[in-house]
Amino acid sequence: MHTQVSLSDIGRLITGEFENPAAVLGPHAVDWRGQTAMAVRSFLPDARAAWVIDRASGVRRPMRQLHPAGFFEAICDGPIDGTVISGEDGRVGNAHSRYRIQMANDSGDMIDIQDPYAVPSILTDYDRYLMGEGRHHDIYHRLGAQIRTVDDTPGVNFAVWAPNARSVQVVGDFNGWDGRKHVARQLPNIGVWELFVPGAKTGQKYKFRLLDHNGQWVDKTDPMGFAAELPPLTASIITDLTTHHWSDGEWMEQRQLQNPMHSPMNVYEVHLGSWKKGPGRTHGWLDYRDLAKRLTDYCHRMNFTHVELLPITEHPFSGSWGYQTVGYFAPTSRHGSPQDFMYFVDYLHQHGIGVIIDWVPAHFPKDQHGLARFDGTALYEHADPRQGEHPDWGTMIFNFGRNEVRNFLVANALFWLDKYHIDGLRVDAVASMLYLDYSREDGGWIPNQYGGRENLEAIDFLREFNTVVHEKFPGVVTAAEESTAWPGVSRPTYDGGLGFTYKWNMGWMNDSLEYFHKEPIHRKHHQNDLTFSLIYAFTENFMLPLSHDEVVHGKGSLISQMPGDMWQKFANLRLLYSYMWTHPGKKLLFMGGELGQWNEWNEDDGPDWLLLDFDTHRGIQQCVSDLNRIVNENPALHELDFSHEGFEWIDCMNAEDSVLVYMRKGMEGAAPIVVCCNFTPVVRRSYPVGVPEAGFWKEIFNSDSEAYGGSNMGNYPGRNTRGEGHHGRPESILVDLPPLGVTIFRLE
Template identity: 75%
Template structure:
């Protein structure tokens, strides 16, 4: 054979053991019989014959078969100055004109490589993964993956019969990225990366930046075009840049898409994104919610994780459709005036073999030391936030959802576990930071960089931290030493309030401080008040089942809880089913008990939530100063014996204040004196005991005229009737 390839090198191509196929395949200068020449080589196991075609001259040269498994070569004295293609005839006689994968220049520019090395390529999802690409008129897919410790990387998929030998990637110098252009690959085809580890074994891994995946339990990725969807939400997106998250109303409906509503005849009853969009937009509009928050929608192998153990960080779960279907979902909600937030989980990832764990055979995304790299409670891996490439992967992922899917906010899960090195660990089970402390300095830097990337590039987008400790400055700007979140979930308020509400009313007089304590720290952070899915799972029971008393009192207590929550400073979040007063604890298989709406008592709670949302939306006093003391004023917080709370919520000088009066006992209190800041008629604008809500209709309709008698250190007062286990709200009629 007139070739300079040794039999061992040819064999390495055939058996797939070669680390860098591009060193042999493609175009290479050679010395042919003492004369400079060019060798063109291809490995195509399915080819019967291959011709080399000079794109400029049209000159055709047949390639010789060097090995029966499909190694071909042509040596030319003259090398085509222009680009070349190949014409391949397969064993069935079908002819295809294509490009040589190893003659294609890298998709990554020098600047891309610099940013990747620095960990600051915030749009790396436009370079790595499976990128649609046209090279010299030939359509295909550019595959690239970060696997710095791999011996070799192949791309396998429907386009090569899952035989990776013909698509071995080349390693780009210094950055640990492997890349190859595959002309035969097309949208809709499945693929994975086949990685040869340092330990000498091959592993099929999912693409960390795949845009779509198969329906679990299948795990292959799917080549997708996420740039062709035609968006229709320009009005929303334009207005979002002017959105002021600190002073605007925000009433959030937390939703698990897999169980919110079911569809007969579908896989596990899962509705598709388009159907869900129409149903959810209509429902939120009717219920006056301003936003939905989706429990994690990134691809996850186990449905029972509710999405909190993600494998496909860049892929909306295929349980409800394609990436384009999810774009329609967001688009449709935007067109109906509903914002879309998603839960984002950078704290940990699962151990599934096809996922990120030991991705190239080494602890790549996670810490090598299990004291830093594994969660003892959750059986998951912890990201190595000190590694540039890992931070880049996660921050680019946050940007990705805002950029490609128009998401309006990210709620970051389990922030407390990210802040402390000793989170849920005993002495000796954790590694101190460089100063000997328990703070995770790399994670703190990551969270600040994440928030800066979001807020600097996407005005109006919000970030919220699920953070349960007293860490200072979670929602303060990074320029002031904070973490930079827009909001912090107020877990203290949630725990204290639910603990108080579980008390029998006769005992509540001894627990008054559990309600009033939240106002001591209410303005130290930008708080969101959550009654989330975490409060109605794992044996806690539904919210109404946690309320004390007989059937009437349970409903009244739940209405009272919601009334107190919606009038307390802070943005609001309620998990689905809470608005129905459902009896069952939530599980992902059943979802909300919609049939309960056949009963007036449950319809009453649903109507109450809708009316409370509307009240907040239409009254600046209930949302404009959620995060400052100028929006709140105690009138009476010391009447523990009667378990009564009275306070004012205030907006700007032009906004009428609202007077909130809550009676946490089932005793009707008549002619109850309450001081008011101004004389006049105080109109009753809300009563949780109203008949429409299932209450006893005790109240003060249409309102109360001030009496000219000072009370509560105020110049005037009104005498009101406080309904049993109820809240009444008055507004000065100006």
């Protein structure tokens, strides 16, 4: 039968290998009997007959079946009302609003279809320009699976960036996973494949099936999929992110007005999969809604201001704790749906708890269904393994110099702040991003253009990320896990810094734990392990972390790292926490640490809550709760965490007795706080401590209290000044320093 489509093109359409099906399918202007007419073509493998229906007049034109596999064509020699014979590549403009296709299947059912190839692209010229520049910060409104209605026909618009693929099909529940039915069209110049699928709906599973650059068919998870199947299944799920009705308006408004630098921040680091278990559930995983209520109640009891979640993005291997992410735009289905996670954040906000998530832009896993070699080429990663593979983790490293990759990551960060109201992003493994030779031998890395080891493209990416986040979402915080002496990590980008709100103080953590590992009799030789941190404490906005990394991989739990007999182990742990909570900087503690847990953490077991049957462990828990409360209630312990004006040594030279005494100060009007630390089990009675003012200094905390399992050696209710100066101060008090203990005094 006469047609202007070649047999070879029809053959490639039938096999799903046509790289640009829109060049054949859909409405096209053709020369028909000396006049310009419109050809409507469709591939309908389930149809035995088909018609083109004029929406305005209702006229039905039969389509000829040009191939028994289901290729149909109708030549509309009379105009369809309102059509414009124009457009790119001989396509017909405005035809999408003027006709529908009706098909009869083998069962005789009549089915109306919106022709997906007659639907205009969801991406505007401006979208395409921004993508090319790497500045389309809300690209998650365009790519992926976008719910869309065209001419009263509901469906889903699918779009994916795969510039080197030969063909892309959309497969899913809506087409019986037969990709020939929905072969995407390639948009010119930007490498995006797109197709509107009428009738696709929320809850259906889908993937992109790519004929990659090497000629291999491979199924890929949507890089911007909003939800995913429960691992080990890997399909993406069509999701509507507009259905949750947020009730955290007051929190969001206050967040913009509050300065996080001067506010208390006591962070409880949590792995949702193991924090609490539920009987009868898959792997014991609780759902987000249940977790929201339990975690809120616990944070209130413990006086934590924020929770920080180990990565909740979808990941195939639970043993990676989420740090090997595949679904960057999908909260893990282990605990429920995206709407359930929205409820989680909303609930915590309504009850005054902030939510920070770990974000992993440094690397991604090699799983075949993920980002690795996405279109058969090194698309998201560097092609050279010296730049594109991480030698320690067996993962791929993002190509931060590629506009589209940088766009993907910045947009992903903004996505969580926008769609899920997240309050902060802790960026994992920043050090590995900053240095080209990170964990590499000589000859195993490529210097930058100036011959140096700095990753200039990653530095530019981090600066852009921080600039855009703080500009678009005032009050949101970013924190860098950065373990080197890189300058200005938490300094503004306009001053040459990386722009983070906070930097994890890994030096403080390492020095402090090294000191506490030592028997008290030896500590007098290592006083500088504690005092050194105050030399650089105000060069960055530091957060003090005792994170999950300190209680895994054979390190043991925190209490098992403490020296001495059983009593001394508990006393040392209370001493460590008390020293940490009174040291300048925001605080972070990983779950289980507040219990004095003996076993090191693993993702299957989580905290040993049964330990709370013992007074000693309940004492540790109460100690942490009270330390949080004291920091929250006393401006001197949080207002000037990042300024030398907020800290003053009173006595840092008594290494012989392993004693430290220091003062914390807040802004004008804040009562000063004096902290006395005794790092030995020897009681120091009537120890003179210089103070800045005369009056009554109330003991507001004593880590040796019997309420915490201590010996109750202290100074209750406090001490009056004695009219004598000491330590260069005009006044002083005599203090009994408890064994392996900390006492905190406030001027009343």
